[in-house]
Amino acid sequence: QVQLVESGGGLVQPGGSLTLSCAASGFTSDNYAIGWFRQAPGKEREGVSCINRRARITYSADSVKGRFTISRDNAKNTASLQMSSLKPEDTAVYYCAAGRICTATGGMIGSDYWGPGTQVTVSS
Numbered sequence: 001q002v003q004l005v006e007s008g009g010g011l012v013q014p015g016g017s018l019t020l021s022c023a024a025s026g027f028t029s030d031n032y033a034i035g036w037f038r039q040a041p042g043k044e045r046e047g048v049s050c051i052n053r054r055a056r057i058t059y060s061a062d063s064v065k066g067r068f069t070i071s072r073d074n075a076k077n078t079a080s081l082q083m084s085s086l087k088p089e090d091t092a093v094y095y096c097a098a099g100r101i102c103t104a105t106g107g108m109i110g111s112d113y114w115g116p117g118t119q120v121t122v123s124s
Contacts, residue, residue, distance in 0.1 A: 002026040002113055006096050009118030012086055016122070020081040022096035022115060030054075030074035033099055035108040036081045038092035038120075047107025048094070049081060061106040064090075086122045093117040 008020040022034065035050035049060045049070035058070050067086075072079040079096060095117045100110030 004096050004098060004113050004115035006094060006115045006118040009094060009120045011121045011123065013124050014086060014088060014122055016086050017082070017084040018086065018120060019083065020094055020096075020118060020120070022079040022081075024077040024079075024098065024113075027098070027113070029072075029077045029079075029098055032112065033102045033108060034070075034072050034079040035097050035099060035102060035106070035111070036068075036070060036079075037095045037097060037107075038090075039095070039117075040089075040092040043092075045095070047103065047105060049106045050102035050108050051079065052102055057102070059102045059104055059106045064106070083120075086120075088122045090120065091122050092120060094120050 003025045036048045039045040051058045051070045069082040096115045097111040098113040099108040
């Protein structure tokens with residue numbers, strides 16, 4: 001059974017940090033690019049960060065560059081998103097996805113698998 005499961009979401013104050021994790025099972029994740037997406041209430045889902053299959057190249061949206069870092073451990077079938085200097089506008093449900101190729105703006109082409117999402121709320 002193919003599955004992606006996110007964890008690590010929660011409530012954090014502005015300026016704080018949070019690390020999200022994504023665990024993959026049922027498929028070989030190192031055959032796929034891994035991306036993090038988010039969707040805020042009333043807004044479309046947007047790509048945040050993406051990492052290619054061999055973890056050598058990463059891409060991020062301009063809104064998170066310098067604040068978010070994506071990584072992956074192919075041996076463990078996991079990926080992470082380290083978020084720092086969080087802002088209220090980062091509040092959203094965050095999803096990890098496995099797909100074919102990253103885009104230059106942190107999105108992904110051909111997203112085959114998705115996790116159910118984890119809520120991140122940045123508020124004082």
